[in-house]
Amino acid sequence: MTYIAPTQDLLLALDVCAGLGELAEQPRFAAATPDTVAAVVEGIGAFAEGEWAPLAQAGDRIGARAQAGVVTLPDGYAEAYRAFVEQGWNSIAGPEDHGGQGLPWTLSVAVLETLGAANLGFTLLPMLTAGAIDALERHASPAQQALYLPRLISGEWSGTMNLTEPQAGSDVGALRTTATPIEHGPHAGKFLIRGTKIFISWGEHELSGNIVHLVLARLPDAPEGTRGISLFIVPKYLPDADGNPGERNDLRAVSIEHKLGIHASPTCVMSFGDEGACVGEIVGAPNEGLRAMFTMMNAARINVGSQGVQVAEAAWQRARAFARDRVQSARAGSPAKTPVAIVEHPDVRRMLLRMRALTEGARALLYYTAGQVDRGALGDAAAQTRADVLTPLIKAWGTDIGIEVASLGIQVHGGVGYVEETGAAQHYRDARILPIYEGTNGIQAADLVTRKLGLDGGEVLLGLLDEVRRGAGEAPALAALAAACIDATCWLRDEASLDDRLAGSVAFLTMCATAVAGWQLLRQAEAVAGTDHALAATKPVVARFFIDHVVAPAIGLAGSVRAGAGPLYALDAESLTA
Numbered sequence: 417m418t419y420i421a422p423t424q425d426l427l428l429a430l431d432v433c434a435g436l437g438e439l440a441e442q443p444r445f446a447a448a449t450p451d452t453v454a455a456v457v458e459g460i461g462a463f464a465e466g467e468w469a470p471l472a473q474a475g476d477r478i479g480a481r482a483q484a485g486v487v488t489l490p491d492g493y494a495e496a497y498r499a500f501v502e503q504g505w506n507s508i509a510g511p512e513d514h515g516g517q518g519l520p521w522t523l524s525v526a527v528l529e530t531l532g533a534a535n536l537g538f539t540l541l542p543m544l545t546a547g548a549i550d551a552l553e554r555h556a557s558p559a560q561q562a563l564y565l566p567r568l569i570s571g572e573w574s575g576t577m578n579l580t581e582p583q584a585g586s587d588v589g590a591l592r593t594t595a596t597p598i599e600h601g602p603h604a605g606k607f608l609i610r611g612t613k614i615f616i617s618w619g620e621h622e623l624s625g626n627i628v629h630l631v632l633a634r635l636p637d638a639p640e641g642t643r644g645i646s647l648f649i650v651p652k653y654l655p656d657a658d659g660n661p662g663e664r665n666d667l668r669a670v671s672i673e674h675k676l677g678i679h680a681s682p683t684c685v686m687s688f689g690d691e692g693a694c695v696g697e698i699v700g701a702p703n704e705g706l707r708a709m710f711t712m713m714n715a716a717r718i719n720v721g722s723q724g725v726q727v728a729e730a731a732w733q734r735a736r737a738f739a740r741d742r743v744q745s746a747r748a749g750s751p752a753k754t755p756v757a758i759v760e761h762p763d764v765r766r767m768l769l770r771m772r773a774l775t776e777g778a779r780a781l782l783y784y785t786a787g788q789v790d791r792g793a794l795g796d797a798a799a800q801t802r803a804d805v806l807t808p809l810i811k812a813w814g815t816d817i818g819i820e821v822a823s824l825g826i827q828v829h830g831g832v833g834y835v836e837e838t839g840a841a842q843h844y845r846d847a848r849i850l851p852i853y854e855g856t857n858g859i860q861a862a863d864l865v866t867r868k869l870g871l872d873g874g875e876v877l878l879g880l881l882d883e884v885r886r887g888a889g890e891a892p893a894l895a896a897l898a899a900a901c902i903d904a905t906c907w908l909r910d911e912a913s914l915d916d917r918l919a920g921s922v923a924f925l926t927m928c929a930t931a932v933a934g935w936q937l938l939r940q941a942e943a944v945a946g947t948d949h950a951l952a953a954t955k956p957v958v959a960r961f962f963i964d965h966v967v968a969p970a971i972g973l974a975g976s977v978r979a980g981a982g983p984l985y986a987l988d989a990e991s992l993t994a
Contacts, residue, residue, distance in 0.1 A: 417734045417839060419469040419534045421461025424950045425776060426526055427454060432943045433780050433936045434522045434787030442794055445520050456523055460505060460530045467496045469534035475680025476537075476842050480621070482672045487620040487682045493538065497571075497623040505531075506542055506571030510549060514565040521715075521793065522786040528719055529782070532726030533733075536846045537680030539726070541574055541618045543719050547712035548575025548630055551647070555700040555708040560649065563659055564628055574624040577712050578613040578631040578650075578686060588632065588642060588706065593688065595633040595648055595696065609633055609650050609696040610689030612670075615853070619684030620652075620669035626661045627652040630712065631688065631696060632705050639703065647705030648696035650688060666694035677845030713854060714807055718789070720854045721810030722782050724818030727850070728775040731825035731843040735771060738829050738838070739764055758828075767828050771821045773937075773962040776955075778810075778817045780936035781929060785810045801876045805868045806932070808860035812922075813929030815850035815857065822847045861921035864928070865908055869917075874909045878902060881928065884935040891938055893968040897931045900974045907978060915981035923976035930970040937962050 430436045430453060440448040474490040481488050500506065509524035510516020524546060532539035549568050552561060567573040584590040593611025598604055609631060613619075620627070629650040638644030653661030669684040688694045700708050739759040746753045747760050758764045785806040792800025822843040826833035833840040851857040869877060885898035904924055908917050941959035944952045 417737050419465055419472075419730065419733060421457075421464055421530050421533070422729060422779075423457055423461050425779065426457050426461075426530070428940055428944065428949070428951060428955070429779050429783040430457070430522065430526060432940045433783040434520075434790070436520060436522060436787070439520050439522070439787070439790055439794075444518070444794060445790070447517070448519050448523065452519070453523065456508065456519070457526055457530070460527045463500070463503065463505065464530045464534035467499055468531050468538060471496060471538065471680070472535040472842075473839070475535060476677075476846075477679075479679030480672055480682035482620070482669060482682070482684075485620070485668045485670075486622070487669060487672060487684070488622065489680065489682075493680070494623055496538075497541070500542070501571035504570075506545065507569050509546075510569035511553060511565070514553075514561065514569055516569045520790045522783060522790050525719065525722055525782065525786045529722045529726055529729075529779075532723055533729040535680065536723060536726055536730070537678035539723075540678065540681045541621075541623065542571065543716070543723075544577060544617055545571065545573075545575040546719070547577060547716045548628055550715045551577075551630060551708055551712040552649075552699065554711050555647070556649075557699075560697070560699065563655060564649065567626070567659075568628060572624065573626040573628055574618060574621075575628045575630065576616055576619055577709065577716070578616055578619075578629050579709065580615045581612060582614055588645065591632055591634070591645065593631065593633040595635050595646060595698070597636075598695070603695050606695050606697045607633075607635075607648060608689060608692065609648060609667075609694040610692070613686045613688070615673070616684045616686045617681050617853075619682065619686045620672075621682055626655075629667070629686070630699070630709070632709060633696075635702055642706050644703055645705040645709075646702050647699040647708045649699055650694065650696035654695060666691045676848055677842065678849060714804075715789075717807050717811040717854050717860070718782070718785055720850055721778075721785075721812075721814030723850050724814035724816070724847070725775060725778045725782055727818040727843050727847040728771070728778060728821035731822040731840065731847075732768075732771040732775050734838075734840055734843070735825040735828040736768060738840075739768060764828060767824050769958070769961050770965060771824050771828075773958050773966060774817045774821050776940075776958055777930075777933035777937050777962050777966065778814045780940060781806070781810050781933040782814060784932065784936050801871050802880060805864070805871065805877050805880060808864045808868060809925060809929040809932060811854065812851065812857035812860035812925055813933070815847070816926075818847040818850050819844070857925075858922065861925040862918055864925050865917040865921040866914075869905065869909055874905060877905055877928070881905065881931065884931050887935050887939070889938065889942070891934070891963045891967075893963050893971070894931065894934045894938065897927065897934070897967050897971050900971050901927050901931050904974055904977045913981070919981035919984055920977035920979065923973040927970050927973050927977070930967055934959075934962055934967040 439445045478490040507516045509521045512518040581591050595607040631648045631650045656662035667688045671685045673683040742758045743755050788799045788803035826840045829840045881901045888895035937959040941956040
């Protein structure tokens, strides 16, 4: 398979769902003209096709390797990353006063989506750096920003986020990494960091000149739980007086994980302070680290939802190519007995159309969410709260879609899809991590029915769903799903216990995400209908399939939402696990 960037669908989503034209009317984003947007989307497509995609197979087969604390990637990765930095792709949305291009964040999402569809594991490197930029831009001191942001924005240095510890898992409040004030010597005023972090993506490598680790740790006498967490910058190399990488800090990758997928991404166990000399500096106020880290995590959650789109796009492209080329059996009911390409068989068409509809639906939801984030950055408080509601939807549903589409891709290939040489299995293996990291999808659903449901007394979510209902037009199934979501929202808010909310949370999230995605796909179809747009013939068909085959069944999830927690506890723990 030769990866081809979905340029036309991306541009349509940016226009209709994100509303980049409206954003460009604001002075801050005036540079995001249609010509500039097209140049970015087309340019990153060509770069991904030529530089990123050819490395994907070696990244999976050879992967990242560690020896004596040094992590290496297959041949070609260093050169591709250097080209990525030199061409300025990492700086798209960075603030101009620190060397960025100042374009909408939504465009940087498009850059990462395109790269990730070409090579998912590799793209985690710039994705994590983007999160570090967000956290430092909002919470670091001016001196810290002046030192770190230009180098991170250019991509010369990369960033990581260090939360998880072996004993804590998703319970960040249980972390034990410590930060002790340094009172004397050249590092006075900074902190000695000691502890172990696990599952650190791109925690060690040789592709960038320095690695800026953002580490959660506890100060002495800090309160227990999440209230006692602070955030620290812990660079691999301590910058010298000129800001260049100096002496090696006391941190190391103890090992890299042997994973099911994303083999090109070194997932490290990181040890800080083995020699008692790991130096870090605090970001923001003491004990407010989790608030700063959530800035990084929220952006990362949207980009992880994008990863669901990325793997779905790659799996769909591989399956459609195979279906065109694979000749097997005559068409059912045809008087001719000549074997045909399997794309002619009804069930293969069903699978291919479902793959395409789910991929384009998730993409539509992604860029609607990203557009709301950019509006929030411009000071639109209503858009920001809507983005807060949409974030768990795209993270959880988008990654679930990635798995379903990758699984369908294997099915289209038949038996050879289960064989590694075809490449279909890699997409499925890569996709399986996406519902787990950056907050499991169950955590996203819990967030939706607790924190997000309560925004403005539930009116933020209800307002979104009512807009979907009113925008359903001649799609009664979409209107019915939106109405069912509204009813479920009111029940969860007004009648359900906390256990009942949590028991129905995943079904509720699926309903809401499907409704918003269907609405945005319908908007796209309406925008191109009767025009000479490249997607004028296909988008209405894709949108109709989504309404009929994805939206309509989702209405049935309302019963699961209202089933409550009782059935989950009908068996005691011993009986359930016997």
